[in-house]
Amino acid sequence: MDLLRCFWLAEIVWRLKWEASKSDDLKNRIITYNLEDCSALKILLSELRDIGQAATTRSDVDFADAPKQNSTASGQRIHNLLEAILRSAHAEYKKNRICVAERDSENEASRKGPGGLKGHPAFRRVIPVKAGKIIRVRRPTKCQRHSGQTMKMTDKLAAHTVIDLVFTKSGYRKTITKYVGRMSYCRQCERHHLPPGIKRFKGRLYGHGFRAWAVYQRITLRHPYSAICQVVEDLFGESITDASIINFMVDLAEHYVISERMLLKRILASPFIHVDETKINVQGADHYVWVLTDGTHVVFRLTETREAALIQGILKGYKGVLITDFYGGYDSCKCRQQKCLVHLIRDLNDDLWKNPFDLEFESFLGAFRDVLVPIVADVDKYGLKRCHLSKHGQKVDR
Numbered sequence: 001m002d003l004l005r006c007f008w009l010a011e012i013v014w015r016l017k018w019e020a021s022k023s024d025d026l027k028n029r030i031i032t033y034n035l036e037d038c039s040a041l042k043i044l045l046s047e048l049r050d051i052g053q054a055a056t057t058r059s060d061v062d063f064a065d066a067p068k069q070n071s072t073a074s075g076q077r078i079h080n081l082l083e084a085i086l087r088s089a090h091a092e093y094k095k096n097r098i099c100v101a102e103r104d105s106e107n108e109a110s111r112k113g114p115g116g117l118k119g120h121p122a123f124r125r126v127i128p129v130k131a132g133k134i135i136r137v138r139r140p141t142k143c144q145r146h147s148g149q150t151m152k153m154t155d156k157l158a159a160h161t162v163i164d165l166v167f168t169k170s171g172y173r174k175t176i177t178k179y180v181g182r183m184s185y186c187r188q189c190e191r192h193h194l195p196p197g198i199k200r201f202k203g204r205l206y207g208h209g210f211r212a213w214a215v216y217q218r219i220t221l222r223h224p225y226s227a228i229c230q231v232v233e234d235l236f237g238e239s240i241t242d243a244s245i246i247n248f249m250v251d252l253a254e255h256y257v258i259s260e261r262m263l264l265k266r267i268l269a270s271p272f273i274h275v276d277e278t279k280i281n282v283q284g285a286d287h288y289v290w291v292l293t294d295g296t297h298v299v300f301r302l303t304e305t306r307e308a309a310l311i312q313g314i315l316k317g318y319k320g321v322l323i324t325d326f327y328g329g330y331d332s333c334k335c336r337q338q339k340c341l342v343h344l345i346r347d348l349n350d351d352l353w354k355n356p357f358d359l360e361f362e363s364f365l366g367a368f369r370d371v372l373v374p375i376v377a378d379v380d381k382y383g384l385k386r387c388h389l390s391k392h393g394q395k396v397d398r
């Protein structure tokens with residue numbers, strides 16, 4: 001490199017000298033230098049081109065990023081055999097166990113869904129060819145958009161397949177039902193309309209029972225999405241994705257909005273309501289789950305903070321008794337309040353463990369016990385009867 005730089009510097013010096021002197025000797029020296037330079041570059045270029053073309057076969061050339069795996073001819077045969085076995089084993093494994101969407105490089109391009117993200121393998125829903133039951137549904141007669149408009153019968157057939165789970169006393173089984181019916185044509189809309197018996201599925205392949213089962217796996221049993229997909233594949237031979245389960249949960253949440261409203265109405269009609277909250281972690285962020293119950297009906301709510309504004313809103317105008325722990329947030333609720341006895345006993349008990357030598361506290365707790373134990377004994381014996389509880393009033397006041 002230093003040598004090159006010397007020549008290169010010398011050439012500049014010759015050039016400057018020549019410009020001053022216009023000497024023929026210097027001019028020839030510069031031309032010779034440039035010619036030699038060009039021919040050296042030519043040799044280098046042709047050698048690099050040769051290496052590029054023959055790199056895979058030349059033993060004296062290797063690749064920096066993926067070094068060649070060299071072997072003898074007999075060794076290569078062994079490699080080929082073993083790799084073929086590995087490939088076939090892998091293909092079989094995919095077919096039997098984990099193949100959610102089979103990859104076929106020839107069909108890869110044609111499989112891409114129109115709305116799929118770039119670089120995401122598109123998910124192809126496989127609609128069963130054979131249905132266990134075929135149900136014929138009536139064609140629509142009146143247009144829903146244009147009331148009174150009688151629609152024309154057409155030859156166009158509509159079909160929709162539903163995969164569902166049917167629950168019985170002893171278990172559940174998968175069903176595949178195909179709904180078939182004629183479409184009708186509305187002259188005013190200028191379009192075909194699906195039979196109501198097909199339209200009600202909103203294009204969903206999985207029925208309510210199936211979706212409810214998946215949501216139960218996720219929410220009640222807290223199974224991971226991947227485990228649920230695997231169970232669906234192994235037990236029912238169906239391919240679903242994490243996104244399917246998320247959609248099922250959204251669907252069911254919408255479906256049960258009315259049920260939740262009814263539950264809340266029942267709770268608010270009760271003479272007392274228990275409310276408690278607990279912290280949970282959702283994807284690394286703290287959230288709070290609130291539970292409201294009258295002992296029979298239960299409603300859960302999720303908030304991002306521990307502010308009791310949600311509970312204040314729900315209990316607005318409530319005339320009964322709110323039973324809570326000692327969290328200050330509940331004090332802002334306008335209704336009558338009672339602190340939960342279980343929380344109180346637990347807090348008092350914990351304080352005694354923490355201050356074992358506080359004699360004043362101990363004697364206070366002893367008096368508290370003497371009031372409480374007979375009341376609890378009576379509740380156990382007679383239930384929450386006024387006549388049996390009223391006799392404790394004097395003791396409580398004291």
Ligand SMILES: [Zn+2]
Nearest residue numbers: 143146186189
């Ligand atoms: Zn119409």
